[in-house]
Amino acid sequence: MNIELVTIGTELLLGLTVDTNSAEIARHLAARGVRVTRRTSVADRGEEIRAAVKEALGRTGAVLTTGGLGPTRDDITKKVVADLFDAPLEFDAGVWDSLLERFARLERKPAESNRSQAEVPRGATVLPNRWGTAPGLWLTGQPGLVIMLPGVPLEMRRLLEHEVLPRLAPPENRSVIRSLLVRTSGVPESSLAEQIGDIESEIEPITLAYLPGLEGVDLRLSAWELAPEEADRRLGSAARLLRERAGNHVYGQGESDLAELVLDGARARGLRLGVAESCTGGLLGARLTEVPGSSDIFMGGVIAYHNAIKMELLGVPEATLAEHGAVSEPVARAMAEGAVKRLGVSAALSVTGVAGPGGGTPEKPVGTVWVGCALGGVVETRRSRFAGTRHEVRARAAQAALLLLYRKLSAGPVS
């Protein structure tokens, strides 16, 4: 089955919003063997939406739209599509009741404009939205199939998963497009590529792509239109070969998040974890606590942005700060040690660095970061020099701290 995506929103054409929905939808559809053959974005204007949906239907007979289902005046997708299908909009009491329930649950009152969200093109199937106010719609007719989803990523995602994919689910034995991620950190793309060498011919027909990002370099293996079992088997053996070559730069596979792996490792050893953050300012704690269930391992931390806090809450000696400066090995070490003591934890991570854009010196240029890890009475530290903006340096610093602990927990060599 082929389908086209039409994402609707003037902000997409002005470049004020990055269209992440399209990629997510395409990935899920591909995994079920539904191929997205074209993606189009148009503004919130009736004639443009109409033209894009009509042309797409003409090419493939199936279109999935996102956006334009909200309560405000610029939300006109439903109206345009209903018109294209000659299906008048009708008030749906069931949809309205769910809306009222949702508002009651959130202790709010619906606005008059929300009533329009309960209007449904005649003959359409309502895809109930328990995560927002705009239900999805599934409309078939002479022009073909149009699936309308809201543009809010969370709502789109849930509706896709719970309402759309089950309706599209293919029978057995269909060819699929599948990918597998091998995640590395702490190594530049070019060194990694050199180390891995020319693996492409050995893993054919699986393809390999290098995806450098703030958490490291991800290696994406893809299987194209193979039977499900063959795709999985070939991806599995390609991943094994790739991991052999990439060695201990690899920390995970699939959707692995390094913070989650660190928490798992700490949990397995019965550790209680704390952090002491200077340049990351809370980002490391935020990474760890973003993981559901982190509260049984992660106790808390100190954001020691100012030196006074480093001294008072972490016990970093004033003399150490004066002699070596805040961005230094001895301070990273003292912060990690102080965190263990003051937070009453068995393992602690520390970060201190020059995030920029100001504050760099010839000896400690912007991007210089020390991370520390205290575990079992030993403190290990590591210096890095990160490229990029303030945002990038901070994200990379948090990742480097997690990596340090991960390597100690997985008892692999710390390179």
Added chain:
Amino acid sequence: MNIELVTIGTELLLGLTVDTNSAEIARHLAARGVRVTRRTSVADRGEEIRAAVKEALGRTGAVLTTGGLGPTRDDITKKVVADLFDAPLEFDAGVWDSLLERFARLERKPAESNRSQAEVPRGATVLPNRWGTAPGLWLTGQPGLVIMLPGVPLEMRRLLEHEVLPRLAPPENRSVIRSLLVRTSGVPESSLAEQIGDIESEIEPITLAYLPGLEGVDLRLSAWELAPEEADRRLGSAARLLRERAGNHVYGQGESDLAELVLDGARARGLRLGVAESCTGGLLGARLTEVPGSSDIFMGGVIAYHNAIKMELLGVPEATLAEHGAVSEPVARAMAEGAVKRLGVSAALSVTGVAGPGGGTPEKPVGTVWVGCALGGVVETRRSRFAGTRHEVRARAAQAALLLLYRKLSAGPVS
């Protein structure tokens, strides 16, 4: 001038890559009065690229493509477009020399496949790429204008800035597309829309869009194809009217970040700021320290995820925790008070809530968040109930805490 974007790459249609180029290009073009009227993504297949480019030229006469200019077999954009323009590909010695120089500089040898990158459609202007191997191309002819850029974001960005925009740059007095954001927080989209009412007819030809997100609802005013001065004048008066209607839900205009506004307000009053975070786990500190120069105002904080840390580092009384639970008004209050005392700051924000997905109870369901703000010996607290995932609840909680302090600092009524 209108233009369409055609982004080329099978990875885009499989959803393995998020198309961030489109948004970036659209933003830069809009700022120069060039309107992107449609965005299309197609796979690396000749007939699909050809169809998309041809249709786009038919609608607007101008197309900007990204992708498909690399040295590998699936890079066929140049070939397809050359064919469409009846312009044969010719080897360009100048392009080849630059390529050789680049390889020499990086101590690499060009592959045979790189020679194809020196082929240029007859009559095309080469846009030199000093950041990669694929030059951009600018081709005009009977079908219209096609600008081809590489898909690698960094190379695309540099070529756009250095080679494309100057060629598109309008002379004086050209019409522009400009937008202005009025940012609100702490109010649902539908209530805000009701409060603002039917403002559209009053601000015409300026248009209004509601953009709900994790930091609140942004209101985007746009001027379409007006002279620069008229656009600014009309946007200014529309913004004034909108701010009147939206009242104190508005916290900023333009690119304002609430964390930055809070730091500015604190700086103006000579305050030193600290945080005490439970469910946000460092996110509030990370928001504040993401702002360059925050270190003169923001001293640090305590991530009091576990109750033991709330007691030991913030002095929250054990009895208060036992009686009211960690997610309660008295605990939010005690955390803010404790932060002022223990961190030695003059203003402190606290957050405690149920981020989910677990941990909710009938009395305190997931999404229940208390934020507190201690300033000048007074602690103000506020309860919210946020919808969404763990990620969303946490982001909204951090924003709610910032909003509480912002309103106190701007001396507006705290609603």
